[in-house]
Amino acid sequence: MSLKSERRGIHVDQSELLCKKGCGYYGNPGWQGFCSKCWREEYQKARQKQIQEDWELAERLQREEEEAYASTQHPQGAQSLTFSKFEEKKTNEKSRKVTTVKKFFGASSRAGSKKVLAGKLREVQETKAASPISRQVSVETDRVSKDFIEFLKPYHKAGQEIYKQCKLFLEAMHHKRELSIEEQSEYTQDFYQNVADKLHARWKVPPEKVEMAMDQIEKYIMTRLYKHVFCPETTEDEKKDLAVQRRIRALHWVTPQMLCVPVNEEIPEVSDVVVKAITDIIEMDSKRVPRDKLACITSCSKHIFTAIRTTKDEPASADDFLPTLIYIVLKGNPPRLQSNIQYITRFCNPSRLMTGEDGYYFTNLCCAVAFIEKLDAQSLNLSQEDFDRYMSGQASPKKQEAENWSADMCVGVRQMYRNLDLLSQLNEQQERIMNEAKKLERDLIDWTDGVAKEVQEIVEKYPLEIKPPNPALAAIDSENVENDKLPPPLQPQVYAG
Amino acid sequence: MAQRTGWTEQASSCRDASCPKGSSHIFKVVLLGSSSVGKTSLAYRYVKKDFQDSLPTVGCSFFNQCVTLDAATIKLEIWDTAGQEKYHSVCHLYYRGANAALLVYDITKKESLEKAKVWLSELEKEFLQDEIIIILVGNKLDLSEEREVTVQEAKEFAKTKCILHMETSAKSDVQVTELFMTLACELLKRKEEQLQATHWKKSRINLQETTSHRAKCCQI
Numbered sequence: 001m002s003l004k005s006e007r008r009g010i011h012v013d014q015s016e017l018l019c020k021k022g023c024g025y026y027g028n029p030g031w032q033g034f035c036s037k038c039w040r041e042e043y044q045k046a047r048q049k050q051i052q053e054d055w056e057l058a059e060r061l062q063r064e065e066e067e068a069y070a071s072t073q074h075p076q077g078a079q080s081l082t083f084s085k086f087e088e089k090k091t092n093e094k095s096r097k098v099t100t101v102k103k104f105f106g107a108s109s110r111a112g113s114k115k116v117l118a119g120k121l122r123e124v125q126e127t128k129a130a131s132p133i134s135r136q137v138s139v140e141t142d143r144v145s146k147d148f149i150e151f152l153k154p155y156h157k158a159g160q161e162i163y164k165q166c167k168l169f170l171e172a173m174h175h176k177r178e179l180s181i182e183e184q185s186e187y188t189q190d191f192y193q194n195v196a197d198k199l200h201a202r203w204k205v206p207p208e209k210v211e212m213a214m215d216q217i218e219k220y221i222m223t224r225l226y227k228h229v230f231c232p233e234t235t236e237d238e239k240k241d242l243a244v245q246r247r248i249r250a251l252h253w254v255t256p257q258m259l260c261v262p263v264n265e266e267i268p269e270v271s272d273v274v275v276k277a278i279t280d281i282i283e284m285d286s287k288r289v290p291r292d293k294l295a296c297i298t299s300c301s302k303h304i305f306t307a308i309r310t311t312k313d314e315p316a317s318a319d320d321f322l323p324t325l326i327y328i329v330l331k332g333n334p335p336r337l338q339s340n341i342q343y344i345t346r347f348c349n350p351s352r353l354m355t356g357e358d359g360y361y362f363t364n365l366c367c368a369v370a371f372i373e374k375l376d377a378q379s380l381n382l383s384q385e386d387f388d389r390y391m392s393g394q395a396s397p398k399k400q401e402a403e404n405w406s407a408d409m410c411v412g413v414r415q416m417y418r419n420l421d422l423l424s425q426l427n428e429q430q431e432r433i434m435n436e437a438k439k440l441e442r443d444l445i446d447w448t449d450g451v452a453k454e455v456q457e458i459v460e461k462y463p464l465e466i467k468p469p470n471p472a473l474a475a476i477d478s479e480n481v482e483n484d485k486l487p488p489p490l491q492p493q494v495y496a497g
Numbered sequence: 498m499a500q501r502t503g504w505t506e507q508a509s510s511c512r513d514a515s516c517p518k519g520s521s522h523i524f525k526v527v528l529l530g531s532s533s534v535g536k537t538s539l540a541y542r543y544v545k546k547d548f549q550d551s552l553p554t555v556g557c558s559f560f561n562q563c564v565t566l567d568a569a570t571i572k573l574e575i576w577d578t579a580g581q582e583k584y585h586s587v588c589h590l591y592y593r594g595a596n597a598a599l600l601v602y603d604i605t606k607k608e609s610l611e612k613a614k615v616w617l618s619e620l621e622k623e624f625l626q627d628e629i630i631i632i633l634v635g636n637k638l639d640l641s642e643e644r645e646v647t648v649q650e651a652k653e654f655a656k657t658k659c660i661l662h663m664e665t666s667a668k669s670d671v672q673v674t675e676l677f678m679t680l681a682c683e684l685l686k687r688k689e690e691q692l693q694a695t696h697w698k699k700s701r702i703n704l705q706e707t708t709s710h711r712a713k714c715c716q717i
Contacts, residue, residue: 260581315537315541316558317536317537317558317577318528318536318537318558318577318578318579318580319532319533319537319579319580319581321558321579322579322584323579323581354525354593354594355523355525355574355594356574357559357561360558360559360574360576361559363576363590363591363593366587366590367579367584367587367588367590367591370586370587370590371583371584371586371587374586374587378583379583
């Protein structure tokens with residue numbers, strides 16, 4: 001059967017083997033019967049067509065969407081700010097994903113950004129979200145805007161002026177979106193400075209109110225800018241985040257004892273407070289306003305102080321605080337740590353970072369992160385070998401301390417440590433047996449060698465002399481000279497009897 | 498939680514009651530020195546005395562203290578730092594933007610003075626001479642029988658580096674208030690000089706107004 005089909009294969013007509021396009025070259029079934037050159041051309045054509053179709057479809061969809069939006073927007077007479085943000089995000093995403101499509105949509109996206117500006121200039125209160133998605137996005141922003149306007153009311157004329165300034169600033173920031181994050185940060189810092197100066201000098205706002213107003217302004221503008229300036233793609237922030245996260249994960253084995261943390265987690269109250277501190281530091285990532293992020297850090301620090309105080313029964317100093325904070329960061333592994341630090345540094349009101357309690361705790365957090373990045377064997381009072389072994393996961397310091405840890409461990413973990421112990425014991429035994437087996441093998445080899453050597457020595461000592469074989473040996477009797485003297489052999493005698 | 502609110506209230510009451518706003522300047526003071534030389538105790542002693550028993554019970558590494566000198570009221574923000582050797586490499590983050598530094602050493606430990614010298618050289622890298630006020634503080638005067646560092650030695654070192662020198666005892670409260678008052682005076686003097694310099698600049702070159710403003714902001 002197989003033979004038959006093979007033969008049929010061979011007997012294919014010459015024309016069937018050639019390229020379908022008839023260029024004279026041989027075709028290949030893998031290329032659908034085309035030769036390599038024609039296949040490439042055909043394939044390209046098909047792809048182009050596909051892309052073209054996709055574009056057309058995308059364009060149609062975009063047009064339909066725009067029409068739909070226009071019909072919902074126009075009766076209200078206002079382009080929603082939040083909606084435009086949504087739309088702009090959408091276009092951003094599109095352009096990011098498909099660069100070719102971006103070119104194609106160039107004109108419409110430009111129109112979109114114009115619309116965004118128009119939207120930004122309108123009053124926020126009038127906004128009505130157009131789609132469910134944009135409504136979701138806008139809830140917080142809307143609330144913050146309302147709060148801000150409420151807050152500004154008692155300031156009368158100054159309030160209006162502040163509001164206008166913020167609007168102008170946001171608009172300007174929109175134009176600066178293409179610039180580097182450092183320039184955007186500098187611009188924001190200048191804005192803070194200018195507004196604070198104006199509040200002081202022009203509007204004669206009393207100093208304690210300036211501080212409050214600055215907080216509100218920061219809240220208002222940063223809620224809006226957050227999406228664009230937090231962990232921007234143009235920076236290495238994300239990469240650093242991942243690096244720190246990996247580093248902290250690799251350091252999972254660090255115990256409070258190694259860092260000399262004066263916190264005893266076996267006391268239930270202390271471990272509660274430690275959990276609270278960890279929750280606070282993790283929560284930082286969820287906040288949008290730099291000041292709220294700082295508040296999370298401060299709250300975390302207060303919990304740490306409580307924990308130290310409960311353990312030591314005396315007020316904690318910085319000598320105790322920093323190691324504990326490091327321990328909390330290691331234990332919590334807060335998400336996007338570097339991005340958050342960078343974001344706060346760039347966009348927080350500078351007077352808050354350099355001075356004040358929040359600034360102090362923030363600085364401590366920066367120190368903690370810097371320390372974790374640099375952490376080595378020496379800073380944990382470990383030998384380099386131990387450190388390397390723990391880092392590579394070959395050994396865990398917790399295993400040796402299983403007994404000390406058992407208080408706060410669940411049964412499963414304890415069982416695991418016991419098993420680990422057992423395994424390591426077995427491992428040791430096996431190693432011992434292996435060693436002994438090897439030794440035995442060596443002994444055997446030595447013994448054989450020894451015997452061979454001894455034999456050799458003896459052989460050397462008493463060399464074997466092989467004398468030529470005695471020719472006379474065969475005629476053993478010939479040597480017998482006294483043969484003749486022997487009596488004649490007895491002859492059988494017949495006795496008649 | 499209750500303790501936390503207690504702390505914030507104190508902080509705000511300090512701002513509002515004893516620190517009339519407007520005339521006040523805020524200065525950041527960092528405490529540097531190896532561990533257990535008495536940095537925290539020094540600050541604790543100074544702040545506690547003025548506050549009597551109203552010191553926060555929780556944290557003890559960040560202090561606010563207002564000082565009234567002649568007409569001006571200034572606020573000292575005292576930042577305690579971790580003195581352990583292993584945190585030395587990250588300590589430069591603490592003294593960013595500081596107006597003054599107290600280099601604390603233990604008079605019964607020669608080694609702690611050497612550490613203070615290391616800190617000083619790092620401060621010199623970070624700041625210009627007139628940007629920061631540095632005081633070398635020999636603490637634990639109550640243990641003067643076990644003294645290893647003579648007054649002479651420390652004074653001479655301070656002189657060569659153009660910094661101030663004082664000896665204190667946080668335990669028996671010797672010279673602690675004086676230390677911080679001296680610091681406050683120096684800070685105010687420096688500030689006034691700077692203000693005058695800016696005024697002078699302002700009157701001459703209008704273009705530099707914004708930049709000088711910004712510089713001022715960063716230092717506060």
